[in-house]
Amino acid sequence: MNPVFHRIHPLTIVIELPRALRQLFVVILIVGVQIFQRGSTDSETQVELYLSLLGLAVVIPALLRYFSYGYAIHQGNLLIKSGIITKNLRTIPLDRIQNINFKRTLLHRLLGLVDVQIETAAGGAAEAAISALTDEQAHVLRAQLTGERPRSYSPVLEARDKKIVYKPTIWEILLVGASENRALTILAAIFGLLALPPFQQTFFNAIDRDTIRTAARVPAQQQNWMLWGGLMLAFFAIGWVVSIVSTFVKYFDFEITEKDGKIKRAYGLFNHFENTVPLRRIQTVHVSQNFVQRWLNISKMYVATAGGFGGEKRNEEVQIQTAPLLTPVLRESERDRMMRLTLPKYDLSAPEWREVSKSTFWRHLRSGFLPSVAISLISVYWLKWGAAGVFVGLMALAAFSGYIYWRTARWAQVSGVLATRVGWLKRQWNFLPGDKIQAVTISQTPTQRVFKLATVTCSSAAATFQSTEIDDLPVDEAVRVATEFHEVSARGRDSLLDGF
């Protein structure tokens, strides 16, 4: 029996338009300039010609893609064929699918369409991106891929069946936005924008002509620090507002639902995103909390699978969130429940946190010694005796980091899970179940050898947060921990085979 290939939705052409326009940005710019420069009446036909050529350049690739693309489910495999000149047929065994994402931009939502992304363990990017299907086609496809009994999709039934396991309030989402600052991101964005050809010229001309000349004329006394301080403050205030607004827009109506051992996250005000992950595919759970969030009693939770988790599409310009965020905001009181949900086989309620070796302080000091000597020797050239101060400062920094590491780093072995906690201003927890471990490594730097310390690294198949490591354990302890987790991993069956 030959597979029956299905086509994507014809309106995909409309969805491809903005992308095609973005790709042809430079061409459009040139054509636009040409049209403006001519300006006279006799060029009207020419303008029309340009525009129609442009239209063809945009529409033809989309049409070709529409006519060449097809997908089918055949004998337990998902088949995807594409290409006109170079034909390509991709076969994905259904039991190797790691997670499935639904993505809707505003345009998708207006047209009632969905982009379906299917990920396997092969890498960070989506292995199959079926763009675009109708809501119903997408839901039936997902049901077939995940082994549910496929029925025709109805939003009403879907709403009745769903079991919400976590849903932060709008207030909490605003709060998490407020606990972060995007000032640096904005800075990067501004510089990125300035690097674009049309802006570049104007920007550097402006700098040449005016800014530098003005700055040179202003006496040094007037460039006072209050101005700069105010600017910085304003900048951070803007970063703060942007962070709040973007978090709100992005995670609006966030909810996690659970069904048949699969969790589904759905969120977004304009661009809607839906992601389905089988619980058994979860390799590592990661929780992070900065100092503001610690004070507010909230944290962020990530779960990593061997596939990406809404990673970017390969060969396409569209890039979306790559961090495997499970929930942007998690109330402290809910954390235990979410840990039980994501790692159901393990009891993580009362981990017995242990410290790393006290020698880690001396190890940090010793590790910092040679670099400090080198830097202060170089600075002798400018600072003469001041270099001694540089040396003392650097050593103090090393001592401080050693003390902080010893105070904050904790690890625990709890029901076969390796748990670690590190970080001072930003605290991060990692939970790696023993049967998800792929390899165990003990390593020693020359300095660690002096103090009889070692690092234990447990690697999983997760695409992000791949390894969980404990720095500076006493060697005996390191060997014991490594042995125990290695035994767990040798006993268990490869969890990469656990499917939907």
Place this chain on the structure above:
Amino acid sequence: MPGRALETETWEMLEPQVKTLWRVENLISTLIIALMVGVPEFLITRRLDNWRVPPLAITGGLLVLSLGIGQWIVGRTYHLYRFRLGEDDLAVAKGVFWRSWRFVSRNRIQHVDISAGPIARALGLVNVSLFVGGMPTAAVSIPGLTEARGEQLRATLIKDTPKQALDEPIAPMVAPSDSGPQLPDLPPSPIAGTAWQPPGLEGLAEIPPASPANDTPPQEPR
């Protein structure tokens, strides 16, 4: 098992010829570096009037340093590079200054590579690399084995891998293989003629059903 501390004296060593391989490799890479640094140095310093250092001094220094350290470290590396094939795992210890001991369970192995460069081939050596899930590069690699030992190692590492996985029940697959999907078809595409076969793909489309648990690539006859 990692137990018994990190004593690797009893573990298996590489073939001594691997030292020759590493020495030759060090020589070649040193020469390449010398060329890459030496040519620009010669061209630049020739034009500098107040350059009082003897010609090609930097290159010479680098050459001596790279050769000296490189050739000295070969012996240490050889002495410390050990591996041990256990009941259900493989352990590899290596490193002179930064040392590491890595343990890989046999049931985690995705595939095993045997490779040999021209120099290694001349010496009759092969390199065995082990890959596990989630690591794009080899989790563990053992250079400097005789061809026979490499082959034997690969055979033992791969032999039992799928058996254990097959013994345990696997989550049921969506479509039981040959009976064809009993699932109702997707709703028809809005454009007529959905059962459409591309002209060039007839042969390609007949794909054997996925075998559920056989993760190991078929062993190629050598």
